[in-house]
Amino acid sequence: MVSYISASYVYPVSAAPLKDGVVAIDSEGLIKEILTATEAASKGITDITYYKGALVPGFVNTHCHLELSHLKGKIAKHTGLPGFVEQVIRQRQAEETEVIAAMEEADRKMYENGIVAVGDISNKLISKEVKEISGIHYHTFIETMGFNPVKAEEMIKAAVELKNAFLPLPASIVPHAPYSVSDELFRQIRTEGEKSNDLISIHNQETPDENAFFEHKTGSFLKLYQFLGLNIDFFEATGKTSLVSCLSKLSTAQKTLLVHNTFTNKSDLDFASAHHQSLYWCLCPNANLYIEDKLPELQLLQEANVTITLGTDSLASNDQLSIIEEMKTLQDYFKISFDELLKWATWNGAAFLGIEDHFGSLAVGKAPGIVLLEIVDNSVDNPVDNYVDILITGKIKRIA
Numbered sequence: 137m138v139s140y141i142s143a144s145y146v147y148p149v150s151a152a153p154l155k156d157g158v159v160a161i162d163s164e165g166l167i168k169e170i171l172t173a174t175e176a177a178s179k180g181i182t183d184i185t186y187y188k189g190a191l192v193p194g195f196v197n198t199h200c201h202l203e204l205s206h207l208k209g210k211i212a213k214h215t216g217l218p219g220f221v222e223q224v225i226r227q228r229q230a231e232e233t234e235v236i237a238a239m240e241e242a243d244r245k246m247y248e249n250g251i252v253a254v255g256d257i258s259n260k261l262i263s264k265e266v267k268e269i270s271g272i273h274y275h276t277f278i279e280t281m282g283f284n285p286v287k288a289e290e291m292i293k294a295a296v297e298l299k300n301a302f303l304p305l306p307a308s309i310v311p312h313a314p315y316s317v318s319d320e321l322f323r324q325i326r327t328e329g330e331k332s333n334d335l336i337s338i339h340n341q342e343t344p345d346e347n348a349f350f351e352h353k354t355g356s357f358l359k360l361y362q363f364l365g366l367n368i369d370f371f372e373a374t375g376k377t378s379l380v381s382c383l384s385k386l387s388t389a390q391k392t393l394l395v396h397n398t399f400t401n402k403s404d405l406d407f408a409s410a411h412h413q414s415l416y417w418c419l420c421p422n423a424n425l426y427i428e429d430k431l432p433e434l435q436l437l438q439e440a441n442v443t444i445t446l447g448t449d450s451l452a453s454n455d456q457l458s459i460i461e462e463m464k465t466l467q468d469y470f471k472i473s474f475d476e477l478l479k480w481a482t483w484n485g486a487a488f489l490g491i492e493d494h495f496g497s498l499a500v501g502k503a504p505g506i507v508l509l510e511i512v513d514n515s516v517d518n519p520v521d522n523y524v525d526i527l528i529t530g531k532i533k534r535i536a
C-alpha cells in the first residue's frame with residue numbers, strides 16, 4: 137500500500153528542495169514517487185499526511201565506536217586526547233552483559249535519531265550480534281594498532297581473524313591512528329586492504345600533540361607511551377605533521393576516511409589533495425568539544441573543497457549518538473548552509489560507505505529512511521533558496 141507524506145520542505149539532497157513536496161512510499165519505506173505540490177494536486181492525490189518541518193533522508197554516521205557505549209558519562213571532559221585515551225584504557229573493562237546492554241541501547245537510540253547507516257570501529261567481536269539484528273546498516277572497521285614494529289605480524293593475523301569472524305557483515309581492516317601504528321603494520325594493513333579494495337578509516341590530527349610528536353618527538357604522547365610501557369627509542373621525528381608523515385603509507389586506490397581533522401592546517405590540506413584522490417573528511421564536532429574543547433577549522437576544509445562527512449564518535453566522548461546534534465553544533469559555531477550540512481550528513485557518508493544506491497538521498501527506488509526535522513525558517517522572500525536561514529531545532533521524528 138502506498139501512502140503519501142508531505143512537509144513544509146522536502147529535501148531529496150540529490151535534487152533541489154521542494155516546498156510542500158509530496159513523497160509516496162510503500163509499507164517498507166520504499167520511495168515510489170516524489171512530486172511537487174502542483175503535481176500531486178493535478179493527479180488528484182488528496183490523502184496526504186502533512187508534517188510541519190523538513191523531510192530529509194536518513195543520516196549516515198561515518199564514525200562510531202559502539203563497543204565503548206558503556207562508558208557514557210564516565211570519562212572526564214576537556215582532558216585532551218592522551219588523557220582521554222588513558223581514561224578509556226583504565227575504565228574500558230566491564231561485564232559483557234553491561235557492554236552488550238549499552239550497545240543495544242545505543243543502537244536503538246541511533247535508529248530513533250534517524251541514523252540509517254554507521255561506520256563502526258571495532259576491536260572485538262562483541263558488537264556482531266547487535267549489528268546483525270539492527271535496523272541500521274553497519275560497516276565495521278576492524279581497528280588495528282601497535283607502534284612496536286615487532287608486533288606487526290601478530291596484529292595483522294588477529295585482525296584478519298576478526299574480520300572473518302564478522303562475516304557476512306561488511307568489514308575492513310584499518311589503522312587506528314598515525315601515532316599508534318608502526319610502518320610495518322601500515323604496510324601489512326595496506327597489503328590486506330588492497331586485496332579487495334577495502335574502505336579505510338583512520339583517526340587524524342585530533343590533538344596538537346599528534347603533530348608535535350611527529351614533527352619534534354615532543355608533547356604528551358611521550359607520557360602516554362610511558363603509561364603503556366612502550367619504549368619508543370626507535371622512533372625518530374619526521375619533521376612533518378602527522379598527516380603528511382602517514383599519508384604515503386596509505387593506498388591511494390582505497391577510499392579513505394580521515395576522522396576528526398581538528399588540527400589540520402592549510403598545507404596539510406594541500407598535501408593531502410595532491411597525494412590522495414579518494415579522501416573523505418569526517419567531522420565529529422561534539423566529540424572534539426568533549427575531549428579537546430576545540431573544533432576543526434571548517435572554513436579551511438570548505439575552501440579546499442574536500443568531501444566532508446559527519447560522525448558521532450562514541451558515547452565515551454559524546455552525550456548522545458545523534459547526527460542532528462552534530463549538525464546543530466556546526467550551525468551554532470559556523471555560518472553554514474543547511475543544504476551543505478545535510479549533504480555531509482547523508483549523501484557524502486553514503487558515498488564513502490559505498491551504499492549510495494540505497495541510502496543518502498530521497499529518490500525513487502530507494503528506501504533511505506525518512507526523517508522529519510523541526511526547523512526554524514528565518515527566510516523571508518524565497519525560503520528554499522535562502523536555505524542558509526534554516527535552523528535546525530533538534531527535534532526529529534523518524535517517518536520511515
Ligand SMILES: [Zn+2]
Nearest residue numbers: 201339449450
Ligand atoms: Zn574514534
